[in-house]
Amino acid sequence: MTDMWTDELTEPAGDEQTWARPRDLDAERTVAASIMERSELIDELDGLVDPVDFSDPRYAQIWYAVDE
Numbered sequence: 001m002t003d004m005w006t007d008e009l010t011e012p013a014g015d016e017q018t019w020a021r022p023r024d025l026d027a028e029r030t031v032a033a034s035i036m037e038r039s040e041l042i043d044e045l046d047g048l049v050d051p052v053d054f055s056d057p058r059y060a061q062i063w064y065a066v067d068e
Contacts, residue, residue, distance in 0.1 A: 023055040032059040035066050042067050 031049060035041050042063070051063035 025055065028054050028056060028059050032062045036062060039066050 031045070032054075035045070049063075051060040054060040054063070
């Protein structure tokens, strides 16, 4: 049994169709800090980054706040 709060997921998710991927929290933090500094990056990253995929909801909230 794994601890869902500390282990990185590398096996299929419950529906067996979607693979969970390990998260790079440093990369997410860097993206959030970058868009806070330069809001125009949201337009450049829009096709590459989906804020729904952030593992920490605070980073997604930063994205949405800057986007407004």
